[in-house]
Amino acid sequence: MAEGSMRDGLPEGLASVTGFQLSKCGWWLEQRLEEELKPLGIRVRHFLVLAMLSTSETLSQQEMAGYLLLDPTLMVGLIDDLETRGLCERTRDPRDRRRHSVRITEDGRDLHDRARALADEVGADVFGPLSSDELRTVVKAMGRVMEPFWAEQMIRPRRKR
């Protein structure tokens, strides 16, 4: 029996924690998308890699680990998964032969397009209660908030957990 004051369906004291609802919203979005992507045989992280590669000629595994906040060792298996299915390909970077230049393939682009359509559906559903003006404001706000984070992240990477 939830007594005490409530707000937005939550105990007031919890709803008033700055960022709590935002954190859970992020979690909800990810869970929803994880479910939607199952029929495609990929996880959210696979989709995010394809999303990065879709607008970049090539990226190194370290760069991608930095953007996804994943430990670089996890990128190995992740790219393995995609390469095995012919969704991306690794070549040695001729300018620095330690690096792998990862590039998306045509099949990868096709799967990316399908996955993005699903991601857009989830986004439209979750953010449904917002007017397009409000959604635009939120998206732009997140970009401004996270800009200093990414700038710092690309210099001194932090990882998950």
Next chain:
Amino acid sequence: MAEGSMRDGLPEGLASVTGFQLSKCGWWLEQRLEEELKPLGIRVRHFLVLAMLSTSETLSQQEMAGYLLLDPTLMVGLIDDLETRGLCERTRDPRDRRRHSVRITEDGRDLHDRARALADEVGADVFGPLSSDELRTVVKAMGRVMEPFWAEQMIRPRRKR
């Protein structure tokens, strides 16, 4: 070497995934707070429990698990931690003796106040780039977006991972 088009310090294809920045913003907030709370000897989840209890007479462990999206078995140790430090107390609910009525103590309230001050600092720092108008819009938007989630959650609980 990040080639291709960029937006907000990210590859365009990644920045344009609906909710990606929002998810990472939630993660960043949590990491920052986790660090700030270490001197108090608690984790974010402990703070969130105290936050709930601060505005509710009593709550059951199941209710709290539902709000925090944690498996109920995890609440046991969580409440143990707080009770051992005298921050909350368990009593049997006289109307349903299976339930534990969890209540915050005076010491718990004190620690909660200190933790919330830190949470507010983190929030002010992370959301610093936003005007107060924008921040208000974002917070209100999150409340509206998550309302149907909490309504559903309290009926058919889903857990993490």
Next chain:
DNA sequence: TATTGTTATACTCTATAACTATA
């Protein structure tokens, strides 16, 4: 000497199943 990618291993965290007591 430092960095990218790789592999194997250890660790952390969480979920699962089984149990007690209450309903």
Next chain:
DNA sequence: TATAGTTATAGAGTATAACAATA
């Protein structure tokens, strides 16, 4: 028979450390 809470265990996921190739 179902539910709240508890416990121990198994499983998933992640980070750590060591290595090869290259800078």
